[in-house]
Amino acid sequence: MALISFRDKMRIPSYDNSDHCMMAEVSIDHDKCDRCGLCVKACLPKVIYMEGKGKDRKVLINRNRPTGGRETGEANCYCVACNDCMAICEQGAIKAVTSADYLYRYKQVLRGELTPPRTFND
């Protein structure tokens, strides 16, 4: 059994179709978040953004589809799973939920769960 069938191999996913391209996702724990804004600066595609000013400001995640914003004129945002936000957060408030996946030609295979570095010393 091939990892990717010939049919799938010949088919290029439509990048604007959310059934074909699943973007990576991160979550923010608002209790831990101290709203320093470092993650907002570190986020390349501007998926993480700050809303409001002063004490009421809140860090939010834009879940727009990569091309979904085109028609409405919104920014073209999607998570590339660089996880810079998670690494830069001093409060440990950001967690990766899922990593990116695609269908057909670019389907991810032989992949396991999101796992922190291990020493295998048990």
Add this chain to the structure above:
Amino acid sequence: MSAMEEKELEKGAEPSVDDDWNPVEKVILERRSVRYYKPKQVPENLVRRILEAGRFAPSAGNYQPWRFIVIRDRDIIDAMERDIRMMCKMLKPILAWESSPLGPVAKLMSKTLTWFLPNKLHHEPYGAINAIADGEVGVFHGPPTLILLLMDKRGAGKPQVDLGCCGQNIVLTAHSHGLGTCWVGFVELLRQNPIWKKRLGIEYPYELCEGISLGYPVGKPDGMIAREAYHTRWFENGTMKVVV
């Protein structure tokens, strides 16, 4: 390893592995691609020291197919960024069928091209081309120093792999000195550009292959994070198992 440890290993004792990460592992595991730099310039001696690490990378047949260009002028980095953006703007109408005036024709064209260029038109660079063309994403992300990696086209075996080893040495050494780096493959769009070839003095047998942004990161982007684990096939004692 001490002489005593070596003797014990020879007797068949299990080598001891520390619970803590050793300094090299720590640098590897904490390295992130940094896309937000302080304007502070990196000292010249430090850049040269980092390039030394690249010089001592392994390569096929010890051919060392790499050469470096260091750019520390804001104007040149900005001009390169502008021209890469211009290239992306030219590519966008052919590729981005959602916004292209050509509509379904562009979709057919884009998908056909993807068969022939599956790596260049993978979802990630494809999205980046559109975002750079729209001006939503930067190319180099404002580093004070930019290292360009040139590849000798006559290199032995797979010179691209050798260049990768060299770049990884550069990136890890930079991180061990508290610097941030980011690989910028989009410099490739200037590879055939005669103006840039002349300005940077790139001639056969060398071609522009990769760029590495270098600078002091804002914040401390070096926490250890989770990442996807992959299946590894393990053959031992006549059996096979899959470990994740």
